[in-house]
Amino acid sequence: MRTPHHHTLTVLVENRSGVLARVAGLFARRGFNIESLAVAPTDDERFSRFTIVVDVRETDPEQITKQLFKLVNVVKITELAPADAVERELLLATVTADAEARSAVIELVDIFGGGIVDVGWNQVSVMLAGEPARLDDFEELVRPYGITELQRTGRVALARLERQAPRLRTTGKAS
Numbered sequence: 001m002r003t004p005h006h007h008t009l010t011v012l013v014e015n016r017s018g019v020l021a022r023v024a025g026l027f028a029r030r031g032f033n034i035e036s037l038a039v040a041p042t043d044d045e046r047f048s049r050f051t052i053v054v055d056v057r058e059t060d061p062e063q064i065t066k067q068l069f070k071l072v073n074v075v076k077i078t079e080l081a082p083a084d085a086v087e088r089e090l091l092l093a094t095v096t097a098d099a100e101a102r103s104a105v106i107e108l109v110d111i112f113g114g115g116i117v118d119v120g121w122n123q124v125s126v127m128l129a130g131e132p133a134r135l136d137d138f139e140e141l142v143r144p145y146g147i148t149e150l151q152r153t154g155r156v157a158l159a160r161l162e163r164q165a166p167r168l169r170t171t172g173k174a175s
Contacts, residue, residue: 006035007061008085008157011050011068012076015041019073023050026067032059036089036154047075051156084160090153091128091135096146098122105145112138123148 013019020039027034036053054064065077091114097105105124109116114128128138132155139150 005055005057006053006082007056008080008082008087008155009050009052009054009061009064009068010078010080010157010159011052011074012042012047013050013071014073014075015046015048016073019048019071020050022071022073023052023068026071027064030063030067032064032067038154038156040156051154053155078159080157080159085157086160087132087155087157088129089132089135089155091138091150092117092125092152093139093142093150094118094123094125094148095142096122096148097124101145105142108138108142114138 011023013023024034026032033055034052035055036051038051039048041048052064054061061079065079068074068077095105102124105126106116109124109126109128112128112134113130114126116124117127118125126142128135135152139147
C-alpha cells in the first residue's frame with residue numbers, strides 16, 4: 001500500500017467572481033504547491049466548494065488553513081486526512097489500440113470499471129472514475145499500449161460518514 005503524503009482541504013466559499021484567483025494567488029505568494037484543485041458550485045447557489053490537495057511533505061496544512069481563513073470569501077474549511085475522506089477522480093484518455101491490441105485495452109477498461117467513450121480506427125478514448133490510486137494503476141497498465149492524450153480532473157472529496165449505529169436511548173421504563 002502506498003504511504004499517503006497528501007491532505008485534502010475542502011473549502012466552502014462564497015460563489016463570487018474572483019474567488020478562484022484569490023485562492024490561487026494566496027498559494028502562489030506563499031510558495032504552496034497545489035497537487036490537485038477542483039471547484040464547483042454546491043447545492044446552494046450562494047456557495048462553491050474547492051477541493052484542494054496539498055503534499056504534506058512540502059506544505060503544512062495548518063499554515064494553509066490559517067492563510068485561507070484570511071480571505072474574505074472563505075466560509076468554512078475542512079481538513080481531510082486520507083483515512084477520513086472518500087476521494088474520487090475522473091480520467092479521460094485516448095489510447096493507441098490497433099486491431100491487435102484493442103481487445104486487451106478494452107479488457108483493462110472493463111476490469112477497472114471504465115467505459116469506452118469514443119472509437120477510431122487505431123485509437124479508443126476511455127473514461128474511468130474512481131480512487132486516485134486506482135486510476136494511477138490503470139494508467140500504468142495501459143501506458144505500454146501508447147497514451148495519445150490524458151486528462152484527469154483532480155480529486156474531489158467528502159468526509160467519511162459515521163459507521164457506528166447510534167445507541168438506543170433507555171427511558172428508564174420497564175417493558
